[in-house]
Amino acid sequence: MDKFIPVAVPHLSGNEKKYVMDCMDTTWISSNGKYVSEFEKQFSKFIDAEYAISCCNGTVALHVPLIALGLKPGDEVIIPSFTYIATANAVKYCGATPVFADCLLDTWNIDPEDIKRKITSKTRGIIPVHLYGNPCDMDAIMEIAREHNLFVLEDAAECHGAEYKGKKAGTMGEVGTFSFFGNKIITTGEGGMIVTNNKELDAKMRQLKGQGQDPNKRYWFTEMGYNYRMTNVEAAIGLGQLEKIDEHIADRKKVASWYMEELKDMNDYLQFQKVTEGSTSVWWMFSVLLRDSVKVSRDKVMEMMRARGIETRPLFYPMHIMPVYYDVKAECPISEKVAASGMNLPTHALLTREDIKYICDTLKSIIL
Incomplete structure (x- = not known):
């Protein structure tokens, strides 16, 4: 690697x-x-x-x-x-x-x-x-x-x-x-x-x-x-x-904009988190959902990304499916869908434009 x-x-x-x-x-x-x-x-x-x-x-x-x-x-x-x-x-x-x-x-x-x-x-x-x-x-x-x-x-x-x-x-x-x-x-x-x-x-x-x-x-x-x-x-x-939080936030917004640019032609395969109307996101994590058109499972995509030197993480599992909360009954089908198909991509201030291009090119090669 x-x-x-x-x-x-x-x-x-x-x-x-x-x-x-x-x-x-x-x-x-x-x-x-x-x-x-x-x-x-x-x-x-x-x-x-x-x-x-x-x-x-x-x-x-x-x-x-x-x-x-x-x-x-x-x-x-x-x-x-x-x-x-x-x-x-x-x-x-x-x-x-x-x-x-x-x-x-x-x-x-x-x-x-x-x-x-x-x-x-x-x-x-x-x-x-x-x-x-x-x-x-x-x-x-x-x-x-x-x-x-x-x-x-x-x-x-x-x-x-x-x-x-x-x-x-x-x-x-x-x-x-x-x-x-x-x-x-x-x-x-x-x-x-x-x-x-x-x-x-x-x-x-x-x-x-x-x-x-x-x-x-x-x-x-x-x-x-x-x-x-x-x-x-x-x-x-x-x-x-x-003291440097404005710089940290600006870096994350820049990383998010690079992802959006590199993945702009992938809307048929990927869904991005929509920013709430009237809001500004600070993009703690840039994340994507794999649409149904993607024939590779989310976990397999993450495994293949890891093999090429890129760490990803699954989105949070819904609380109502956690063993510790089995007794709290709930129906949250959208939460289950989002959690099962989503992953966090690398999001931090030390990433370069070349890093983002490599991540996105790798992701495209796996799911296309």
């Missing part, structure tokens, strides 16, 4: 090392330190939210606000079946039940009409997931939430900086959450962020992520909380990444 092109590579080209070494030199390596507060401050500015709360990963970034919003056993939360499992797990951590809604065939995001069909007397909220960097139809979702008095928690784990009608993803519901895993648009290795414009929720979530300690009285605990804090070292990496 002459070359290997991975799906994702973190791009550490800014002040990350400088800031981390400052943590080492000053011995501020745990969850206290100037980089934690500065990362939160600068992220809130970037995302246009009043408050930003750092935490140790994107899954707990979902768990904390659900607790703060009062989710309890017996409650239901509507989420897309077509998403990463963390969204469903965070609901289960609270003893509540995730109710799976189908996705749309064009955007692959949650279908507002199916949300309406899944609402019951037990429904407390909706968690739309801005999948692969593409914002959901938030006007429709917020209208449903207002009509039924439901909270909206935006899972923007993959969607740093994307916009819907001029508003940043993560800022339209009561709470928004982000992941900084190593393959995300910006990374802290592991890590997450919660954003909100609600002062009371901000205070509640900060207390919960810090073991429930009273913010004004050390070692005095008025809540049962969790140790969900981000370290100063992680925040130092995050701040270095955030």
Whole structure:
């Protein structure tokens, strides 16, 4: 194999090392330190939210606000079946039940009409997931939430900086959450962020992520909380990444445009994720669906791509077909179709135009 092109590579080209070494030199390596507060401050500015709360990963970034919003056993939360499992797990951590809604065939995001069909007397909220960097139809979702008095928690784990009608993803519901895993648009290795414009929720979530300690009285605990804090070292990496986030997003948009150009004659064989009307995608992952005209299975295509030095990944499996959620019955045929026929192509800042051409030429040679 002459070359290997991975799906994702973190791009550490800014002040990350400088800031981390400052943590080492000053011995501020745990969850206290100037980089934690500065990362939160600068992220809130970037995302246009009043408050930003750092935490140790994107899954707990979902768990904390659900607790703060009062989710309890017996409650239901509507989420897309077509998403990463963390969204469903965070609901289960609270003893509540995730109710799976189908996705749309064009955007692959949650279908507002199916949300309406899944609402019951037990429904407390909706968690739309801005999948692969593409914002959901938030006007429709917020209208449903207002009509039924439901909270909206935006899972923007993959969607740093994307916009819907001029508003940043993560800022339209009561709470928004982000992941900084190593393959995300910006990374802290592991890590997450919660954003909100609600002062009371901000205070509640900060207390919960810090073991429930009273913010004004050390070692005095008025809540049962969790140790969900981000370290100063992680925040130092995050701040270095955030300083160059516009460049990171521009790189992904450039990669997506190269894919579109190279594959423009493949519409009879490939379907691309449609960007929601009025939105800008940040293309966390450029992905394709194989149409029925392709006679090679998706898994065989991925295997043959790998043999030629190109890593791909399957799209997320729907939650309702996962063994861990067999007891949560749902019919989501579009989610099943999208998941079975789709794959992520390499999407990161280090790709060249020549890399994209090689990937696309290889893909064409396999499916034509």
